[in-house]
Amino acid sequence: MKKIIFGIAFIIFFSFLIVSAINMRQFGEPIFSEMDDYFIENAQSETGANNVVTSIVFDYRGFDTLGEATVLFAAAVGIIALFRRVTK
Amino acid sequence: MIGNFPYIAAIIFIGLGIYTLMFKKNLIKIAIGVVLIQNGVNLFLITLGYIKGAVAPIYTYAPSGQIMVLPTPQALTLTSIVIGIATTALILSIAMMIYKHYGTLDTDQVRRLRG
Amino acid sequence: MNLSNHIPILIIAIPLLAAFLVPLIGRINKKATGILTTLALSVSLILTIILAVKILTVGPQVYVFGAQSPALTLPSGLKFPIRIMFQIDAMGIFMGLITAVVSFSGAVYSLTFMEQHSGLDKYYSLLLLLTVGMFSMEFTGDIFNFFVFLEVASIAAVALISFRGVDLGEPAEAGFKYMVVSSISALMVLFAVGIFYGQYDLLNFAAIASVVKYSQLDKIALGLLVPVLAMKAGAVPMHMWTPDAYSEAPAPISMILVAASQASLYALFRVTFSLYNITLNTLAVGWIIIIFGLLSMFIGVTMAIIQKDIKRLMAYHAISQTGYMFLGVGVGLAVLANPVALSQYGITAMEGGIFHIMNHAMYKGLLFLTAGALFFRTGTKDLNKMGGLAHSMKYTTIFFIIGAAAIAGLPPFNGFASKLLIYESVYRFNPLLSIIAMVVSILTLASFVKVFHSAFLGPKLPQFREVKEVPKSMVWAMAILSCIIIFFGLFPDLIVKNLVHPAVMALIEQFKYTGTVLGGI
Amino acid sequence: MLGLLETGSGFWSAIIWVIVVLIIGGIVYYIRNKGEESYKKNTEQDKPFISGNPELSKEGSHISANHIYWGFTEALKDYYTPLVKTHTGNINDYSSWIIVITVIILIMVGVNG
Amino acid sequence: MKQMSRIVRTVTNLIYGFIIIFGFYVILHGHLTPGGGFQGGAIVASAFALLLISYGALNTEKLLKKDLLSILESGGLTMFIGTAFLGLGITFFYNFLANSGSWFGDAAVIGINPGNMNTGGVIPLMNIAVGLEVLSALGVIVLVMASGAEFTKKKENS
Numbered sequence: 001m002k003k004i005i006f007g008i009a010f011i012i013f014f015s016f017l018i019v020s021a022i023n024m025r026q027f028g029e030p031i032f033s034e035m036d037d038y039f040i041e042n043a044q045s046e047t048g049a050n051n052v053v054t055s056i057v058f059d060y061r062g063f064d065t066l067g068e069a070t071v072l073f074a075a076a077v078g079i080i081a082l083f084r085r086v087t088k
Numbered sequence: 089m090i091g092n093f094p095y096i097a098a099i100i101f102i103g104l105g106i107y108t109l110m111f112k113k114n115l116i117k118i119a120i121g122v123v124l125i126q127n128g129v130n131l132f133l134i135t136l137g138y139i140k141g142a143v144a145p146i147y148t149y150a151p152s153g154q155i156m157v158l159p160t161p162q163a164l165t166l167t168s169i170v171i172g173i174a175t176t177a178l179i180l181s182i183a184m185m186i187y188k189h190y191g192t193l194d195t196d197q198v199r200r201l202r203g
Numbered sequence: 204m205n206l207s208n209h210i211p212i213l214i215i216a217i218p219l220l221a222a223f224l225v226p227l228i229g230r231i232n233k234k235a236t237g238i239l240t241t242l243a244l245s246v247s248l249i250l251t252i253i254l255a256v257k258i259l260t261v262g263p264q265v266y267v268f269g270a271q272s273p274a275l276t277l278p279s280g281l282k283f284p285i286r287i288m289f290q291i292d293a294m295g296i297f298m299g300l301i302t303a304v305v306s307f308s309g310a311v312y313s314l315t316f317m318e319q320h321s322g323l324d325k326y327y328s329l330l331l332l333l334t335v336g337m338f339s340m341e342f343t344g345d346i347f348n349f350f351v352f353l354e355v356a357s358i359a360a361v362a363l364i365s366f367r368g369v370d371l372g373e374p375a376e377a378g379f380k381y382m383v384v385s386s387i388s389a390l391m392v393l394f395a396v397g398i399f400y401g402q403y404d405l406l407n408f409a410a411i412a413s414v415v416k417y418s419q420l421d422k423i424a425l426g427l428l429v430p431v432l433a434m435k436a437g438a439v440p441m442h443m444w445t446p447d448a449y450s451e452a453p454a455p456i457s458m459i460l461v462a463a464s465q466a467s468l469y470a471l472f473r474v475t476f477s478l479y480n481i482t483l484n485t486l487a488v489g490w491i492i493i494i495f496g497l498l499s500m501f502i503g504v505t506m507a508i509i510q511k512d513i514k515r516l517m518a519y520h521a522i523s524q525t526g527y528m529f530l531g532v533g534v535g536l537a538v539l540a541n542p543v544a545l546s547q548y549g550i551t552a553m554e555g556g557i558f559h560i561m562n563h564a565m566y567k568g569l570l571f572l573t574a575g576a577l578f579f580r581t582g583t584k585d586l587n588k589m590g591g592l593a594h595s596m597k598y599t600t601i602f603f604i605i606g607a608a609a610i611a612g613l614p615p616f617n618g619f620a621s622k623l624l625i626y627e628s629v630y631r632f633n634p635l636l637s638i639i640a641m642v643v644s645i646l647t648l649a650s651f652v653k654v655f656h657s658a659f660l661g662p663k664l665p666q667f668r669e670v671k672e673v674p675k676s677m678v679w680a681m682a683i684l685s686c687i688i689i690f691f692g693l694f695p696d697l698i699v700k701n702l703v704h705p706a707v708m709a710l711i712e713q714f715k716y717t718g719t720v721l722g723g724i
Numbered sequence: 725m726l727g728l729l730e731t732g733s734g735f736w737s738a739i740i741w742v743i744v745v746l747i748i749g750g751i752v753y754y755i756r757n758k759g760e761e762s763y764k765k766n767t768e769q770d771k772p773f774i775s776g777n778p779e780l781s782k783e784g785s786h787i788s789a790n791h792i793y794w795g796f797t798e799a800l801k802d803y804y805t806p807l808v809k810t811h812t813g814n815i816n817d818y819s820s821w822i823i824v825i826t827v828i829i830l831i832m833v834g835v836n837g
Numbered sequence: 838m839k840q841m842s843r844i845v846r847t848v849t850n851l852i853y854g855f856i857i858i859f860g861f862y863v864i865l866h867g868h869l870t871p872g873g874g875f876q877g878g879a880i881v882a883s884a885f886a887l888l889l890i891s892y893g894a895l896n897t898e899k900l901l902k903k904d905l906l907s908i909l910e911s912g913g914l915t916m917f918i919g920t921a922f923l924g925l926g927i928t929f930f931y932n933f934l935a936n937s938g939s940w941f942g943d944a945a946v947i948g949i950n951p952g953n954m955n956t957g958g959v960i961p962l963m964n965i966a967v968g969l970e971v972l973s974a975l976g977v978i979v980l981v982m983a984s985g986a987e988f989t990k991k992k993e994n995s
Binding site: 013014017020021022024027029030035036039040043050052057064065067071072075076078079082 | 091092093094095096098099102103106107110111135136137138139140145146147148156158159160162163164166167170171173174175177178181182185
């Protein structure tokens with residue numbers, strides 16, 4: 001009984017996601033791209049890096065990168081704490 | 089419609105992951121489901137950045153006179169991939185701990201906390 | 204360089220730097236880690252208070268990372284921001300104050316509570332990371348950055364919940380469950396980010412809010428964001444992870460997890476009020492949130508009455524108190540499109556809900572700390588095994604009475620003030636809701652009478668002969684929260700007028716939120 | 725006045741409440757003092773009168789948490805039994821409930837949103 | 838886990854140094870070519886994983902010290918956030934070295950160019966810091982999980 005309800009819910013959820021994929025703009029033809037055009041034009045002159053992706057990762061969105069490094073650090077610390085030797 | 093097939097492929101990844109989370113009874117399989125959802129969402133993000141016939145947004149020895157794909161989704165996907173690695177590692181090690189203490193990975197037995 | 208412009212980032216960066224340094228220092232001296240943690244959190248608490256004064260007097264603050272100047276949101280000739288920015292208005296700093304106070308007292312409490320555990324440097328590092336994640340979730344103005352720090356908070360919280368998983372099974376199980384549900388929520392948030400990016404090529408809350416059209420895709424994004432954020436806040440029927448996580452975590456972490464779930468609640472309000480304001484069908488979404496509130500209140504409290512584990516009982520009460528916030532703010536959202544009703548009772552209801560967030564963080568934190576004190580001395584969380592502890596733990600008893608009276612809404616404590624605001628305003632929206640809320644409050648009192656009787660009253664049991672009062676730092680941590688509770692209870696008007704009302708206005712007036720970034724006010 | 729909270733349709737002031745409680749407490753204390761004078765401590769006047777039965781030991785008289793509100797839970801049994809059964813600590817159910825609620829909200833928002 | 842056959846170990850001895858060198862190349866050229874701190878760090882960590890599966894956890898722990906790796910991890914992150922702090926004269930994460938003429942301060946040739954190592958401002962520094970952090974974090978994760986597996990197995994046998 002419960003399984004049937006969950007199955008129906010899953011199917012409806014999946015169809016909603018498919019609807020979102022169909023309503024999304026055409027693949028490969030972005031409508032708005034001001035932000036990315038700005039990056040592609042000015043990244044070299046502002047940050048001096050040839051690799052636009054790296055200049056976004058470390059300069060324009062540097063705080064995200066800090067958070068991402070923090071996530072990795074948190075996971076490593078958590079795993080070390082999880083497998084620590086217990087010395088009461 | 090058919091032009092949006094890449095999005096639908098990403099959505100199918102997400103759906104498979106959700107199905108695994110809902111109906112699979114093994115903790116390792118549940119971790120695999122989480123990874124599937126992550127890959128689907130990353131695929132969705134990276135697909136949003138593509139432009140037909142464009143090259144990678146890197147100026148070093150780039151082919152001249154070509155437009156470049158949108159760089160932001162690549163940065164976002166890089167971030168979320170690393171986050172996914174961290175999440176997966178933590179889930180798997182906690183599953184190892186559960187196996188050490190419970191001696192099983194079946195979700196029907198790993199439910200001492202209920203009620 | 205003028206540091207006063209950099210306060211918003213210093214609040215985040217100082218605990219973050221301390222979190223990176225704590226494992227190094229732990230190799231030299233174990234004791235120093237706790238001291239360093241407390242120091243860093245006290246610094247960020249002071250900076251948060253300074254920033255709060257600045258925001259409530261001057262206005263919303265913006266901090267752009269890596270720009271020419273901290274307030275330069277729009278580079279030359281652009282109509283939208285391109286860099287990550289912190290955008291802190293009255294609502295954000297309201298949540299920031301809660302986070303700062305709760306995490307500081309949690310660190311003080313941990314100084315002696317966690318003494319006999321191993322791996323303390325990891326514990327303090329994760330505690331700081333959890334605090335940093337909550338702060339950034341509340342301050343950020345960038346939707347992808349919100350996702351990143353949601354994950355930071357989730358992973359730190361999971362590692363802390365399963366911290367005792369080395370020698371016990373249940374903490375690992377609770378950590379696994381919390382990890383799975385929080386990954387689902389974070390990934391759904393990321394999918395919504397993808398939807399917004401694909402439509403508008405924007406990642407900034409305010410910029411999206413200025414162009415959002417409530418198309419089919421926006422509806423799907425809303426329908427993905429609301430339930431997952433409500434789930435992180437512990438709304439019934441997606442609340443099952445809450446008792447597991449809260450009851451298995453160490454007591455200070457349970458207290459901080461309450462604040463972490465409220466950060467997700469804040470994000471839910473931010474999405475509904477600031478992202479799509481009146482573009483969405485406010486009545487439908489408002490009723491969704493109200494129904495969440497009713498279910499959470501009633502099922503939470505009725506499940507709490509039959510619990511045997513003291514921390515599980517308090518966790519179910521956390522769910523039922525979250526229901527009050529959903530109710531108050533949901534009523535405000537339901538009448539958002541109707542200025543008359545909004546000015547008559549909508550704003551009051553939202554004031555009650557928002558004020559209840561802070562009250563709940565304070566007294567539920569205090570109650571979790573008292574439960575931790577009982578566990579610290581008796582070594583059990585089972586109410587059947589306790590009894591007669593009031594003879595030997597005087598301070599803890601007093602603090603527990605204060606917390607229980609506050610959560611049950613007894614005057615003159617702070618719970619009464621916010622619940623009164625909710626009752627009177629919700630009654631004018633729909634009398635039935637208000638009556639249910641009062642019944643839930645009565646049941647809350649009943650279940651805490653049960654806890655008080657079975658844990659504190661009664662004769663001094665033989666197995667607790669040598670039980671004595673908990674050490675100083677734990678008493679101090681509990682005393683801080685009790686003083687805040689009593690102050691809020693005696694002078695609720697100060698808080699409502701100076702903190703809560705600006706926060707509510709910051710939620711309602713969307714044009715100010717967007718105008719802070721895009722100009723135009 | 726300080727401590728006066730306007731609630732839209734009335735006001736609430738904890739200060740006044742505390743003052744009133746103090747006044748009433750004083751009155752109660754006064755009345756209590758006018759009570760029976762012939763009471764003496766540590767006499768049989770202290771002993772509870774349980775219809776002649778001997779007073780049972782203190783440890784035995786402690787009621788543990790299981791027995792509190794037994795009648796309440798017993799009366800609401802047909803409400804509690806399914807509710808507790810719903811709380812299976814099974815992680816599949818946790819994620820499935822999230823999906824179910826997400827679907828309901830998507831339908832509500834999509835239909836009349 | 839047990840150590841694998843002689844063939845695998847010989848091939849590992851041959852190539853894992855090259856993998857590590859390639860990882861550091863990817864880290865250092867992050868601002869010019871595809872890649873960066875995260876990718877390069879992941880490549881180096883994959884070399885550690887290769888060592889692990891071919892030699893077994895207990896032997897690998899003799900080569901790679903967990904304490905050293907975790908110190909490296911904290912150090913890399915501290916260097917990263919410190920580089921961000923140095924920009925605090927203007928704003929947090931301000932790229933104060935770009936086009937300044939000092940280290941990594943050359944202005945990049947606008948448009949398509951062969952690339953100059955000495956550009957990018959703080960980006961190369963952050964690449965190095967993040968690279969150190971990622972390689973040590975992933976290495977620690979892999980090592981600790983492997984030794985934890987040994988630990989749990991011992992638990993079952995006893």
